Amino acid sequence: MRYSAGLINTVREVPSEAEVISHQLMLRAGMIKKLAAGVYSFLPLGYRVIRKIEEIIRKEMDQAGAQEVFLPVLCPAELWQDSGRWSVYGPELMRCKDRHNREFCLGPTHEEVITDLVRREVKSYRQLPLNLYQIQTKFRDEIRPRFGLMRGREFIMKDAYSFDCDEAGADVSYQRMKETYQNIFRKCGLKFTMVEADTGAIGGNFSHEFMVLADSGEDLVVSCQKCSYGSNIERAECLPSKEKALPDAPLKPVEAVLTPKYTAVDEVADFLKVKKDEGVKTLIMKADEQEVVVLMRGDHELNEVKLKNLLNAVDIVMADEATIETITGGSVGFSGPVGLERVKIVADYSVQNLFNFVTGANKKDTHLVNVNWGRDCPVPQFADLRLVTETDRCPRCQDKLTITRGIEVGHIFKLGTKYSKALKAEYLDQKGDEKTIIMGCYGIGVGRTMAASIEQNHDKDGIIWPMPIAPYQVLVLPTDVTDKNIKDTAHDVYKQLLACGIETIIDDRDERPGVKFKDADLLGFPLRITIGSRSLKQGVIEIRIRKTGENLQVPKDDYKNRVIKLIQELQPQE
RNA sequence: CGGGGCGUAGCGCAGCCUGGUAGCGCACCGGUUUUGGGAACCGGGAGUCGGAGGUUCAAAUCCUCUCGCCCCGACCA
Numbered sequence: 001m002r003y004s005a006g007l008i009n010t011v012r013e014v015p016s017e018a019e020v021i022s023h024q025l026m027l028r029a030g031m032i033k034k035l036a037a038g039v040y041s042f043l044p045l046g047y048r049v050i051r052k053i054e055e056i057i058r059k060e061m062d063q064a065g066a067q068e069v070f071l072p073v074l075c076p077a078e079l080w081q082d083s084g085r086w087s088v089y090g091p092e093l094m095r096c097k098d099r100h101n102r103e104f105c106l107g108p109t110h111e112e113v114i115t116d117l118v119r120r121e122v123k124s125y126r127q128l129p130l131n132l133y134q135i136q137t138k139f140r141d142e143i144r145p146r147f148g149l150m151r152g153r154e155f156i157m158k159d160a161y162s163f164d165c166d167e168a169g170a171d172v173s174y175q176r177m178k179e180t181y182q183n184i185f186r187k188c189g190l191k192f193t194m195v196e197a198d199t200g201a202i203g204g205n206f207s208h209e210f211m212v213l214a215d216s217g218e219d220l221v222v223s224c225q226k227c228s229y230g231s232n233i234e235r236a237e238c239l240p241s242k243e244k245a246l247p248d249a250p251l252k253p254v255e256a257v258l259t260p261k262y263t264a265v266d267e268v269a270d271f272l273k274v275k276k277d278e279g280v281k282t283l284i285m286k287a288d289e290q291e292v293v294v295l296m297r298g299d300h301e302l303n304e305v306k307l308k309n310l311l312n313a314v315d316i317v318m319a320d321e322a323t324i325e326t327i328t329g330g331s332v333g334f335s336g337p338v339g340l341e342r343v344k345i346v347a348d349y350s351v352q353n354l355f356n357f358v359t360g361a362n363k364k365d366t367h368l369v370n371v372n373w374g375r376d377c378p379v380p381q382f383a384d385l386r387l388v389t390e391t392d393r394c395p396r397c398q399d400k401l402t403i404t405r406g407i408e409v410g411h412i413f414k415l416g417t418k419y420s421k422a423l424k425a426e427y428l429d430q431k432g433d434e435k436t437i438i439m440g441c442y443g444i445g446v447g448r449t450m451a452a453s454i455e456q457n458h459d460k461d462g463i464i465w466p467m468p469i470a471p472y473q474v475l476v477l478p479t480d481v482t483d484k485n486i487k488d489t490a491h492d493v494y495k496q497l498l499a500c501g502i503e504t505i506i507d508d509r510d511e512r513p514g515v516k517f518k519d520a521d522l523l524g525f526p527l528r529i530t531i532g533s534r535s536l537k538q539g540v541i542e543i544r545i546r547k548t549g550e551n552l553q554v555p556k557d558d559y560k561n562r563v564i565k566l567i568q569e570l571q572p573q574e
Numbered sequence: 575c576g577g578g579g580c581g582u583a584g585c586g587c588a589g590c591c592u593g594g595u596a597g598c599g600c601a602c603c604g605g606u607u608u609u610g611g612g613a614a615c616c617g618g619g620a621g622u623c624g625g626a627g628g629u630u631c632a633a634a635u636c637c638u639c640u641c642g643c644c645c646c647g648a649c650c651a
Contacts, residue, residue, distance in 0.1 A: 012600065012612065013586045017644060027585095037643065091575095092649065109651090143575070143649065150651095157651050209651095218650085304648085317648070411651065445651030461611095480609055514611040521611090532610055 001472065003507040007044050010519050020216040022454035023148030025463050029523050031471075038145025038153035040447075045523065048471040049450050050156065054135050056187050056468060057158050057444060064180040066131035066160055071113045073137060077103035079112040083422045088314060094139040094153075106139035111419045111441060114161045118437065119425035125165050128427060128437070129173055133160030135446065147216065149447035150407065156447050162440040163420075165429065170438040174414050177442045181210055181410050184444065189466025189572045190453055192409065195221055195230035198305050199413055207413040210444075211406030212452035221406040222388050226399035233403065234305040236388040237395040241350045252356050252370040254338075260365045263333025265298040268367055272358060275299075279358035280351050280371070282335040284324045287313035291327055293380075295337055295347035297354070300386040310346065310383050330362035337377040338368060345380040352382050407452040408445075415439040457547075463524030464547050467570040472505040474563060475525040479513040479532035490531040493541070493559070500560055502567065521546065526570055527563065545570075 009030040017034065018024040026032045031046030042050055058068065077095075080086035086093075086105075094106040107113065114132060122128065138157045145153050162173035178194070185192045190212050197209040209232055211221050220233035231237075262268045269276045279298035284291065285307065292311065296302055304316050321332050327343055328335045336359035337345060351357070356370045373379045390403050419425070420437040429435050450469070457464040467473065474497055478490035487508075494506040505525070507516050513532070520528050528544040535542040541559035543552040543566065554562045 009584085009601085010612095011585055015585065016580080016587095019645070034643090090649090138651075140650075144645090144647085146645090151649090152651095155651070159651085315648085408651065443651050448651055482609085512609050512611090512613065514609085514613080517611045519612085530610075534610065 001505040003505055004509045006505075008519075008523075010522055018148065020147045020150065020455070021458060022150070022216070022451040025454055025458060025522070026148060026451070029463060032149065034148075036153075038142060038151065040149060040152060040154075045471045046450075049465070049469050050446060052469045052471075053188055053446050053449055054156075054158070057135065057184055057446070060180050060184045060187070061131075061133050061158075061160065064131070064176050066133045069114075069117075069132050069134050070136065071107070071110050071117070071134055073107050073139070074104050075107050075110075075113055077105065079116055079423075080105060083112050083115075083419055085112070092141050092143075094141050107136075108138055108140045109157075109441075109443070110134070110159055111161065111415070111439075112423065115419045115423045115425050115439070118161075118163055119420075119423060122163065122425070122427055122437070125427055125429050125435075128163055128165050129169050130163040131160060131173060131177075132163075133158060133442075146218075147451070149451040150216075151218070152447065155445060158444040158446060160442040162442070163425075164438045164440075165427065165435065167438060170414060170416075170440055174412065174440050177412050177440065178208060181412060181442070181444070185210055185212075185409065185449075186572055186574075187468055188449060188453065189457070189468050190409070190449070191456060193221065193223065193230055193406070195223070195232050195406075196235050197232040197411065198234045198309070207411060209408050210410035210412075212409050212449075212456060213404050213406050214452060214455035215405055216455055217405035217407040219406045219408050221404050222401055223404070224394035224397060224399055224401055227394060227397040229394050229396040232408075233388060234303065238349070238384050238386055238388055239393055239395055239398075241353065251372050251375065254371055254376050255369050256361055256363075257367050257369055258365055259334075259367045262365075262367075268358065269298060272367070272369065274358055274369075278354070278356075280337070280347075280354065282337060282360055284319040284327055284335060286317050286319045286323065287311045288315055291319060291323060291343055293327070293335075293337065293340060293343055293345045294385065295345065295351055295380060296386060297348065297350040298358075300348060300350060300389075302348075303385060303387045306383070306385050307346070310385065328360075328362040330360070330366075331364040334360040334362065334364060334366055336360035336362055336368060336371070337380065338362065338371060340377070345378065346385065347380040347382050348385040349382050350386060407448065407455065409449045409452050410442075410444045412442045413440060415441055458524075461518070462522035465524045465526055466572065467526050467567060468572065470503075470524065470526050472525050473503045473567055474505075474527045474529060475520050475523075476504060476506040476529045476531065477513075477516050477520060478506070478508065479516070479530065481508055481510050483533070485536060486531055486533065489536060493529060493531060496560060497563065500564065502563060527566060529559070529563075 011028045014024045015027045018027050032040045034040055096104050135158045139154055142153050145151055164170040164173055192210050192212050195209050197207045199207050222233050222236040223230040259268055262271050265276055265281055276299040277297050281296050281298050283294040285294055308316050324332050355372050358369050359371050361368045392401055394401055417436045420439050425437045426434050454463050476490050476494045478486045481487045497504040526546050530542045540553040
């Protein structure tokens with residue numbers, strides 16, 4: 001590729017729309033361009049990266065025995081009504097109507113479509129197991145598209161679906177995808193970690209996420225320093241807190257204390273001279289329009305996903321002021337469990353062992369001290385409802401936990417029969433009995449993987465592409481194309497490398513060297529060969545490694561071998 | 575959807591408060607000199623000032639409405 005013939009426009013200044021580094025660099029490198037919020041065009045260099053990631057995915061998926069298909073983006077509403085998700089998916093589903101007023105949606109994921117296909121095609125156990133995948137544009141009308149390719153409303157996703165006769169087979173399929181995903185991300189040159197995850201709107205029994213660790217990540221990843229335990233914080237289990245021995249002395253009588261204007265746990269604890277973990281905070285939530293009171297220890301945070309799963313709710317939000325006042329009869333900031341009737345109360349395990357604790361009085365500017373379960377308020381339902389913190393211990397091995405930010409680039413689910421049952425995807429087994437197919441589904445965000453790679457591989461000068469997904473492996477850079485000797489040598493090197501099957505681009509623009517060096521760094525090609533008067537005089541070829549900044553001077557007759565070797569060395573190690 | 579911010583040339587911004595010729599830097603086009611880490615000078619093209627309505631002799635500027643975009647929360651590959 002000749003640079004001068006390419007559509008490559010780099011920009012010096014950071015566009016104001018970009019917050020995270022991958023977004024900034026992709027815009028500055030002219031790899032993507034925004035058309036609308038969360039909707040991006042890929043320009044030639046950017047699209048080359050996408051295609052490289054896609055090819056790695058295809059190769060690994062095919063090797064795992066999966067077959068590629070291509071499903072429609074436009075999906076009829078009926079299928080979604082059958083699965084029940086037409087109403088559940090909410091405004092995130094891009095809906096539209098055709099000229100006959102029939103309803104459709106733009107596929108945000110394809111369980112319905114693929115299950116429909118399979119139920120029509122598969123009749124016998126002889127046709128199973130099956131793993132079908134596609135790489136395609138998905139649509140989700142996200143409330144807030146963010147961070148460029150990281151969270152778009154239109155995005156490229158690889159989605160795969162497995163179909164098995166029984167649980168054992170489904171486990172094998174799941175396991176195979178788990179390994180395949182690790183291969184894919186490793187071959188893309190990413191550092192990642194696999195964690196347990198919540199199943200969310202897709203549903204199913206259990207799932208794993210593949211996380212690229214990066215500060216800009218939207219997820220929090222909990223991992224054990226000792227064993228292999230890793231989990232999305234949404235799912236991370238909390239070990240029950242150590243039991244506090246009940247006091248020998250009889251429980252103290254409840255007392256109301258004036259705490260004017262103090263609503264925050266910190267303030268109340270300070271004011272009453274107690275520790276934060278000696279108080280119970282009371283959250284009034286709405287779970288699908290049903291009010292529920294949640295009790296947490298003062299120093300803990302609610303994990304909304306756990307609450308959602310406990311209540312089997314679709315949507316959880318904080319109740320508004322009016323609702324809180326109706327339920328508690330008091331003002332916001334002074335809620336407590338005492339005297340609450342006719343409302344569901346759930347509490348985190350950590351408050352189970354508290355006694356003589358502090359809580360709101362459901363009365364303005366008032367808190368209660370020495371509250372005790374049973375005596376002063378009903379004993380609520382206890383459950384694991386809180387967010388893990390770094391002071392918690394690993395639920396598997398009791399060692400220390402760390403919490404880091406991560407970008408979810410892949411997610412695999414064991415679905416079970418959620419969709420096959422709803423859509424009646426069945427087969428006949430050996431005995432001729434009708435059985436429901438067991439499913440799994442497996443997603444990879446292709447654009448997000450590209451963004452995550454940049455988050456992980458960049459420096460102050462720009463992108464540093466891992467070799468396997470770089471738009472070009474080598475950039476040949478003549479410092480001055482008006483010098484015939486330099487120009488001819490550069491073109492010769494360029495042709496030689498192409499002849500070796502190396503993906504090469506030559507910066508044949510009539511620009512000053514500084515401009516070309518800056519662009520080379522920004523665009524992030526792994527290897528750069530500089531042809532200038534300096535190296536010509538010395539009779540050497542100069543190879544620069546983007547990642548390390550190392551400059552190699554190699555003999556003219558050996559440079560091809562060196563380039564080939566360097567390309568190999570820069571491949572991810574097995 | 576709630577909270578905050580921003581819409582002026584392809585990009586980054588000034589001008590708005592106090593109404594009166596639409597500006598700067600980068601990028602782009604032509605020219606001269608330059609050429610190993612974002613060159614200098616000369617000349618040039620490019621703008622419905624997000625949109626609609628209003629106030630006014632006069633609106634980028636004041637008022638009302640509206641649309642878009644970005645950031646913080648709920649969603650997720």
